[in-house]
Amino acid sequence: MNNTLDSLLLNGIQLAYLAAASLFIVGLKQLGSPATARRGNVLAAVGMLVAIAATLLDRGIIDYTLIAVGILIGSAVGVVMAQKVEMTAMPQMVGLLNGLGGGASTLVAIAEFWRLTGTGQALPLGSVLTIILSVFIGGITLTGSLVAFAKLQELLSGVPIIFPLQRFVSLGLIGLFLVGSVLLIAEPNDPTIFLVLVAISLILGVLFAIPIGGADMPVAISLLNSFSGLAASAAGFVLFNNMLIISGALVGASGIILTQIMCKAMNRSLPNVLFSAFSKAKEKAAGGAAGAIADKTVHSVDTEEAAMMLGYARSVVIVPGYGMAVAQAQHAVRELADQLERLGVDVKYAIHPVAGRMPGHMNVLLAEANVPYPQLYDMDAINPEFEHTDVALVIGANDVVNPAAAHDTESPIYGMPILEVEKANHTIVIKRGMNKGFAGVENELFYQDKTLMLFGSAKDVVTQLVAGVKEL
Numbered sequence: 001m002n003n004t005l006d007s008l009l010l011n012g013i014q015l016a017y018l019a020a021a022s023l024f025i026v027g028l029k030q031l032g033s034p035a036t037a038r039r040g041n042v043l044a045a046v047g048m049l050v051a052i053a054a055t056l057l058d059r060g061i062i063d064y065t066l067i068a069v070g071i072l073i074g075s076a077v078g079v080v081m082a083q084k085v086e087m088t089a090m091p092q093m094v095g096l097l098n099g100l101g102g103g104a105s106t107l108v109a110i111a112e113f114w115r116l117t118g119t120g121q122a123l124p125l126g127s128v129l130t131i132i133l134s135v136f137i138g139g140i141t142l143t144g145s146l147v148a149f150a151k152l153q154e155l156l157s158g159v160p161i162i163f164p165l166q167r168f169v170s171l172g173l174i175g176l177f178l179v180g181s182v183l184l185i186a187e188p189n190d191p192t193i194f195l196v197l198v199a200i201s202l203i204l205g206v207l208f209a210i211p212i213g214g215a216d217m218p219v220a221i222s223l224l225n226s227f228s229g230l231a232a233s234a235a236g237f238v239l240f241n242n243m244l245i246i247s248g249a250l251v252g253a254s255g256i257i258l259t260q261i262m263c264k265a266m267n268r269s270l271p272n273v274l275f276s277a278f279s280k281a282k283e284k285a286a287g288g289a290a291g292a293i294a295d296k297t298v299h300s301v302d303t304e305e306a307a308m309m310l311g312y313a314r315s316v317v318i319v320p321g322y323g324m325a326v327a328q329a330q331h332a333v334r335e336l337a338d339q340l341e342r343l344g345v346d347v348k349y350a351i352h353p354v355a356g357r358m359p360g361h362m363n364v365l366l367a368e369a370n371v372p373y374p375q376l377y378d379m380d381a382i383n384p385e386f387e388h389t390d391v392a393l394v395i396g397a398n399d400v401v402n403p404a405a406a407h408d409t410e411s412p413i414y415g416m417p418i419l420e421v422e423k424a425n426h427t428i429v430i431k432r433g434m435n436k437g438f439a440g441v442e443n444e445l446f447y448q449d450k451t452l453m454l455f456g457s458a459k460d461v462v463t464q465l466v467a468g469v470k471e472l
Contacts, residue, residue, distance in 0.1 A: 009057065012054075012057070013054045013055075013057055013058060014242075016050050016051070016053070016054035016057075017051060017054055017242055017243040017246075019047075019050055020047040020048070020050040020051035020054070020243060020247075021047070021243065021246045021247070022047075023043050023044060023046055023047030023050065024044055024047045024048075024246070024247055024250055025250065026040070026043055027040040027041065027042075027043035027044030027045075027047060028040065028044065028250055028254055030043065031044070033373075034360075034363045034367055034373050034376060035373040037367070038367075048247075051243045051247070054243070055241070055243070081093060086328070087325065087328065087330075087364065087365055087368060088325045088326050088328065089153075090358060090361070090364065091152050091217070091218070091221060091356070091357035091358035091361065092149050092152040092153050094221055094225070094358055095145050095146075095148040095149040095152060095221050095224065096145065096146070096149045097228075098141060098145040098148075098221065098224045098225050098227070098228045099141060099142050099143075099144075099145030099146045099148075099149065099224075099228075100142075100145075101141065101228035101229075101231065101232060102137070102138040102139070102140070102141025102142040102144075102145060102205075102224075102227060102228050102231045103138065103141075103142040104138075104232075104235070105134050105137070105138035105141075105228075105231035105232055105234060105235040106134065106135055106138035106139050106142060106198070106201075106231070108134065108235040108238060108239065109130075109131045109134035109135045109138065109234075109235060109238055110135070110198065112127070112131060112238050112239065113131050113191075113194055114191075117188075117189045117191065122188055122189060123188035123189065125185065125188075127238070128184060128185055128188045129185070130234060130237040130238045131194075131238055132181050132184065132197065133234045133237075134231060134234035134235050134237075134238050135194075135197055135198055135201055136177065136197075136201050137227055137230050137231040137234055138201070138231035138234070138235070139198060139200075139201025139202045139204070139205055140201055140202075140204050140205040140208055140227060141205065141224055141227040141228050141231050142202065142205060143202045143203075143204075143205030143206045143209070144205035144206070144208045144209040144220075144224055144227070145205075145209075145224045145228070146205075147205070147206055147209035147210055148209050148212075148217060148220055148221055148224060151209075151212075151217060152217060152357060156210075158213060158217075159213060160210070160211045160212060160213040161210035161211060162211055166207065166211065169207065170204065170207045170208075173200050173203060173204055173207070174204065176200060177197060177200045177201065177204070180193055180196055180197045180200065181197065184197065208274075209224075211274070212273070212274060216273045216274075217357055217358075218262060218354050218356070218357055218358050218361075219259060219262050219263060219266070219270075219273045219274075219354075220273075220274075221357075221358050222255055222258045222259040222262055222358075223255065223256070223259045223270075223274075225251065225255040225258075226251070226252050226253075226254075226255025226256045226258075226259060227252075227255075228251065228255075229247075229248045229249065229250065229251025229252030229253075229254075229255055230248060230249075230251075230252040231248070232244055232247065232248030232251065232252075233245050233246075233247075233248025233249045233252060234248070235248070236248055261353065262353055262354055265352070265353035265354055265379070265416075265417060266354055266416050266417075267415040267416045267417060268415075268416070296447040297447070298434070298446060298447060298453055299449070299451065299452050299453065300452065300453045300454070300455065301428065301452040301453070301454050302454075303454065303461060303464040303465055303468055304468055306428050306452070306454050306465060306468070307464075307465050307467075307468025307469050307471075307472070308468070308472070309391055309426060309428065310336075310340060310345070310391055310393065310428075310465065310469060311339075311340065311343050311345070311468075311469045311472040312472070313340075313345055313390035313391045314345065314346065314390050315345065315346040315347075315348075315385075315388065315389050315390050315391075316340055316345055316346070316347050316348075316389070316390065316391045316392075316393060317347075317348045317349070317350050317382065317385065317386065317389045317391075317392045317393070317421070317424065318333060318336075318337065318347065318348070318349050318350070318393045318395065319349075319350045319352075319392060319393065319394045319395065319397050319400075319401060319419055319421055320333065320349065320351070320355065320362045320365065320366065320395050320396070320397065321355050321356070321362075321394065321395060321396040321397025321398060321400065321401075322355070322356050322357060322361075322396055322397070322398075323395060323396015323397070323398075323430070323431060323432070323458050324362075324365065324395040324396040324458050325356055325357075325361060325362075325365055325396070326396065326458075327396070327457050327458035327459040327460075328459060329395065329396075329457075329458040329459035329462050330365040330366055330368060330369040330371075331368075331369045332458075332459055332462040332463050332466060333366075333369065333371075333395060333462055334366075334369040334370065334371050335466050336462055336465055336466045336469065337371070337375075339466055339469040339470055340469060343469070343472060347375060348375055348377055348382065348385065349366060349371065349375050349376045349377065350377055350379070350382040350392075350419050350421075351363060351376055351377065351378055351379070351382075352379055352397070352400040352401075352418070352419050353378070353379060354400065355397055355400050363376065379417060379418075379419055382419065383419065383420045386419075386420050386421060386422075386423040386424045387423045387424075389423075389424040389425065390424070390425050390426065391424060391425065391426045391427070391428060392421040392424035392426070392427045392428070393427075393428050393430070394421055394427060394428065394429040394430065394445075395430045395458050395462065396430060396431065396458050397419070398431075398436070398443055399413055399416075399418075399441070399443070400416075400418055400419055401418055401419050401421045401422075401443070401445055402418060402441070402443045402444060402445060403418070403420075403422050403444045403445055403448075404441065404442075404443075404444050405417075405418045406418065408444075411441055412441055413441060421445065422445055422448060422450070422451070424450070425450070426450055426452065427445065427448070427450055427451045427452070428451075428452050428454055429445065429446060429451060429452070429453050429454065430454045430455075430456070430458050430461050430462070431453065431454075431455060432455065432456065432457060433455065434446065434453075
């Protein structure tokens with residue numbers, strides 16, 4: 001009788017895992033489009049609930065009390081973070097959560113190593129290999145994500161941090177990790193070797209992240225997200241948990257695909273993003289370019305005149321950027337679009353793949369303001385429209401609209417596809433000042449004859465534009 005119940009329970013758990021995996025796949029597919037992203041998120045969350053419930057039914061659970069305490073604490077922290085963290089700080093939170101995922105996988109590997117060595121028997125080769133892999137990926141993900149969080153939170157400088165022989169130090173540590181792995185395979189019960197491997201992986205995570213500049217953080221976050229999935233999958237092999245293997249593999253695969261998409265959008269290879277800080281020659285060239293345009297005139301406009309230009313235009317393309325996110329102006333932008341549509345203006349939104357500080361940053365902000373999805377256009381779809389656009393309204397975007405990327409071979413952003421707002425009949429740029437973007441170069445767009453600068457905080461300026469358009 002007991003054997004029959006055990007068999008039914010085991011089959012039920014495996015079926016629940018299959019259902020959860022199916023929900024993950026469908027949810028991940030729907031996350032690929034802003035129109036279905038919310039539903040996809042719900043489906044994936046339900047899948048995770050099913051997976052957790054099935055895991056808790058496993059009779060191998062030792063102490064349900066500790067698990068319940070962990071769930072309560074984690075849920076409480078999650079609720080507080082969801083309510084308190086501003087949308088502008090979402091990239092930092094994503095980076096932090098990536099790190100926590102890597103840290104959890106590392107802790108699982110450490111706990112399993114101590115459990116297996118406590119039996120007094122030699123660890124099987126398969127267990128040693130999966131533990132080593134989990135520690136390596138999880139450790140790098142943990143400290144690398146914490147560095148990314150610190151840079152985005154401005155606890156560390158966003159400038160790439162380089163020191164002499166850094167690459168050789170990193171390669172030496174990787175070699176040392178490989179040697180230590182071989183030694184651990186030969187002496188699988190040696191805790192000293194194992195702890196050294198853990199320490200090396202944590203150091204490698206720091207060395208991986210510090211050379212990456214602020215402009216490349218969206219790519220770094222996407223890649224670290226992939227790492228967190230791979231770490232979870234490795235932990236699944238450590239625990240012989242199929243659900244963890246599947247979910248981790250899905251996160252790892254989707255993360256690396258997104259990373260490749262973003263690198264393509266920046267016209268750069270992944271190794272270039274990760275390991276190439278701007279050279280002194282390029283900094284000098286950028287400085288020379290800045291000097292070349294320093295004597296050019298900037299044309300400014302006030303909110304009253306800008307409101308009239310927008311209100312009497314036939315077509316307006318809004319280009320959101322990080323400045324909009326910082327000012328939390330997305331709701332005011334939606335209201336401005338509504339007022340323009342009331343006057344018969346055709347309004348579209350141009351979304352650059354790497355605008356903001358994380359993948360899909362602008363999509364998330366505009367979705368929060370209930371901007372209709374059909375009005376959102378990606379770069380390839382909107383660029384041909386600018387030639388027929390009366391006014392392009394740039395709100396806090398910088399590098400992604402810099403024409404230098406198309407022709408200045410000495411510019412650090414040369415070759416990066418941009419939103420071609422300079423082709424519009426008129427361009428209005430809302431910015432606090434003339435500060436450079438993440439790439440640290442001057443924006444040629446600001447000095448063009450068809451460009452009008454509207455200085456001020458995005459939220460305040462857009463609110464004034466709304467009031468002006470209402471009077472038309």
